[in-house]
Every structure is written in structure tokens, then in C-alpha cells.
Amino acid sequence: MDRDQLKVRARRLIAAANELLTIAHELEQGEGDGTAERLAESMTNTVAAKDSPVWAELARNAYRERRRRADVFKDQTLFGEPAWDIMLDLFIAAKERKRLPVTSACIGAAVPATTALRWLTVLEEKGLIVRENDTADARRVFVRLSAEGYEKMVGYFAEVAGDMRSDEVVESPALRMAR
Template sequence: MDRQVKPALRWEAQAATVLLVAAPERMVANAEGIAASGARLVAQVTPEAADARIAQQIALDLIAFDATGIPPELASETAAALAAWADERECRIVATLPAAAIDAVASPLIASAATLLCDASPAEHAAALLAALPQPGARLHDATREREAERLRLLNEEVARLAEVLSQLAAERPSFDASVGLRETGGGFRAEPASAPDPDPRTVRAAIRARRLREQHFSAELFADPAWDMLLDLYAARLERRRVSVSSLCIAAAVPPTTALRWIGTLHDAGLFGREPDPGDKRRAHITLTQRAADAMRSYFAQLERTWTVAD
């Protein structure tokens, strides 16, 4: 009998710990999902009690925050408090939010490497929990978690590649042959110097419209490229001296909100996106291009213009 009890004790000791923060009517569904992930729910509290609860908490593996049914102001304050605590203790956050709460909840969490889910299905929520939780030594192999981890790995690799390309565009000078115009074999076209003038915002908007035009003739899934769509939108907004909210950028990405939020976080981590506090509402933030990304976009359009000139 002792041999049957000891393995159960080892499993419990190795189980990841999770704190659930949600509205009362969302507690049961979230708790069931956490239990199904194999994690140990240490407490479940409402947003009003979250500050006091995390102040008592020494360590956690994960905070599960469900903003559904919570007033935007309270949801934003709770998200900011959870992000600050998690950053200090290297704790992961999985946040579930309705589309209407994207600006209130996502803004304070983007810089915290949180997993953001918008109107997620139970399967999407389960996959996010499994991907965020540390893997206990005694836990059985889980194919869903492996698929999610592999997808996130590929996503990070793609963003790293994009960041490298943009960095090279911003750093390299053009290779120009007066007889044939701009030319470079093997390494691709080179960028204009960083001092190249910004393009007319209408040029960038035309590029965005051209991308949307494809969807009238081909399936949108064939050309999904949210990183580039968001870079274009933020660059156009920068030239127009216009601020871009998180929700607006999700729309510009032309993909489901959860996918867009994941890309925003990844591009932020890659040093291409920054956050600018909203002067009228300290709880919210706008997404901006970093100087590095803006320089690369300027170089891209300068080189593109010269390419068109040579072609003519």
C-alpha cells in the first residue's frame, strides 16, 4: 500500500502551480481546464482580491487570468498588477480576453511575454496552458503541448529571420552600378543609407491596399503574413503622425485576434515594436515601431522606389 501512495505524492510535488484570477462565473470552467493540464491550482481569486493574494505568494509557475466579464478599468489594473508581479518572479501568464477588452488588457501584458488569447476555444486555452507550464518529470508525453511548442518555435524563428533582414536593410548601403542601376546578385538588393527620406504615406497605404486586393481574387490563407501587414500599418501611421492601438493593429494584421496578439508580443520581443503610453489613459498603450524598425522600413521603400525607377 505504501508503494501506491508514494508515486502520488511525487506527482503532486512536481505539479506546476497556478493561480487563477477570474470573475466568479468563470471560475469553474477555468479551474477544470487547469486541472486537465496536470497543474495544481493553488488559489482562485476575483480581480478585486488579486493584489492581496499575489502579495502573499512567494512563487508560482503560472498565472491564469480570464478578463471575460470584468469591467475594462478593473481588468486593465489587474493585468498591470499581475504583469509587474510576474516580471519580478519570472512567472508566466496566460490571459484570456474578449475582443472588446484587447486594448485594456493586452497593453500592460505585451511586454511581459504573456500568452494572450482572444475569444479562445477550450482547446486553444488548453493548448496555451500546456505550452506555458513547465514540464514535470513525471508527466506523460503530451502531443498537444508538443505541437504548440513546435508552432511557437517556428514562429520565433520566422520573427528572428524578419528582424535580421530588416536590420541588414537598415545597416547596409546600396550597391549601385551606373550602367544598369541598382544591382546585387546573390545577396539581394541593398538598402539606402539611413538618411534616405521617408516615402509619402500614400505610397505605404497603396502597398497595404495592394495586399488586401489579393484577397478579392485568392484565398486570404494563401498569403497570411501578419508581421509584414503590421509593420506596414505602423510605418504608415508613423508617417501620418497617428497613434495605433493594440486592437487597431490586430485588425491590420488580417488574422484572428489571438494570432495577431501572439505576433505583436513576438515582434516586441524581437525589438521591432515598442510601447508608448496613452497620454489620455495611463492604463493603455499604443504600439509603435522602434527606431531600428523604422529605419529598415524607410530603407526598404527607398530601395523599392529605385527598383521601380530602374524597371521603367
């Protein structure tokens, strides 16, 4: 088996693993006979144990806030983090079970296409994303998070959510006086 065939098989396995993680999480969130809880317990220290559909909404909010900030300051380049924008976009796509063409990932990065393509290459070299040829249209290439990239995004949003839950609400003096 040549190297290209191995890559294709590896990509299919990663896609299947991502799908299994999503199914495991859906089971975890479901009601019923405790099967979901047993499955979650058996997968401790894995992404499925931390994964949540809520993370997609957190990612969407983070992406919207980045666009809003650029709009307010009237400068798209001032706060540029194209790699993060790409990762957010791909994470949202993964959570929605959508395939994202390279051109869409470039648009989502909110930078010139050449800059976005360079960042896609960097992310691919770091093992955070993978490119997949479209079997139906040889002109199109899809990009998605690798298993490692997905796991890191889940870990990040799990930490963010944990920080949000553990932050104590600090009452303002004006609010205390109003009581």
C-alpha cells in the first residue's frame, strides 16, 4: 500500500473517530437506562468525556465577538489571528457536521486568501487540520480539524466553560446599597 492510500485510510479513521465521539456525547446527554453514563465513564480522559454541544455556541460567540471588535475599530488587521479564526470556523463546522471547503476557511479567516492559505499550511504542518480532496469534484478540497485539533479545541472550550462556572459574581457597591 502506498503512502497516499495510507493517508486516505488515516483520514477516514479520523473522521470515523470524530463521528464516534459525537455519538458518544449525544448518548451522554440522553436520558434513559444509564447506558450513556456507563459509556461516558468508560471513556474518561478522552475527548468524549469533555465534549459538549455547548462548545459550538461558545465558538460561534467567540468568532462573532472577533468580527464585532474588528468592525468597531474599523480595522480588520488590527486584531488579526487568522489561525484562531480558522480553528474556530473548523470547530463550528465539525460540531455542525459540515464539510468546509478551503475557500470557505479562507473567507472565515477574514484575511487575504494568500495569508489564510499560508496559515492553513502551518496548521496542517502542526497536525491540527487535514485537507481532503472532494471525490465528487476534483477542483475542490475540504479542510477539517484533525483528531488532535478537535481534541485541543474541546479541551480549550471545556476550560473556558469551567472558568465561566467557577468565576464568582462580584457585586458592585451600588448593587449592595440598593438592597
